[in-house]
Amino acid sequence: MLEIERKFLVSKDGSFKTMASSHSHIQQGYMACKGATVRIRLRDEKAYLTIKGPSLNGGMSRYEFEREIPKEDALEMLKLCRGGVVDKTRWLVPFGGHTFEVDEFHGANEGLLFAEVELKDEDELFDRPSFLGPEVTGNRHFYNSHLLSDPYPNWKDELPEEYQ
Numbered sequence: 001m002l003e004i005e006r007k008f009l010v011s012k013d014g015s016f017k018t019m020a021s022s023h024s025h026i027q028q029g030y031m032a033c034k035g036a037t038v039r040i041r042l043r044d045e046k047a048y049l050t051i052k053g054p055s056l057n058g059g060m061s062r063y064e065f066e067r068e069i070p071k072e073d074a075l076e077m078l079k080l081c082r083g084g085v086v087d088k089t090r091w092l093v094p095f096g097g098h099t100f101e102v103d104e105f106h107g108a109n110e111g112l113l114f115a116e117v118e119l120k121d122e123d124e125l126f127d128r129p130s131f132l133g134p135e136v137t138g139n140r141h142f143y144n145s146h147l148l149s150d151p152y153p154n155w156k157d158e159l160p161e162e163y164q
Helices: 015-019 071-078 144-149
Strands: 002-010 022-031 037-043 046-052 061-069 082-095 098-105 113-118 132-135
Touching: 015 082, 022 071, 022 144, 037 071, 037 144, 046 071, 061 071, 082 144
Parallel strands: none
Antiparallel strands: 002 061, 002 113, 002 132, 022 037, 022 082, 037 046, 046 061, 082 098, 098 113
């Protein structure tokens, strides 16, 4: 399946939380794999194995395969992941016919906020909620797998001050 998504910085005012329909706690790690990203994710009480291909079209789309796996298997596989675990809360915000996934990071990436919206095609138009800031689609800093080796405090000064 081809995943098409765009990423944006998020306002630090917390307004997205009042618009959210739900939220969940996520911990995820990554296994070494050349040419693909292999992710193990715990989301509340469920677990998933995801394989993503290389990014296309400036980071807007890429192949994605995902399957639910037993939580016990995920806990064992997380021990094999390189560089630790990304820890975040994901807020689901329905707006204008789309659901924006706002990730609020904890631990080594504390203070980082960004949103993703999945699209049916790369040219699809969508309404922007007021909490969305500048687009960061394709910027490697905002790949969760990259946050393990280069956490947010190392580069946050590169962002506009209101998003630091």
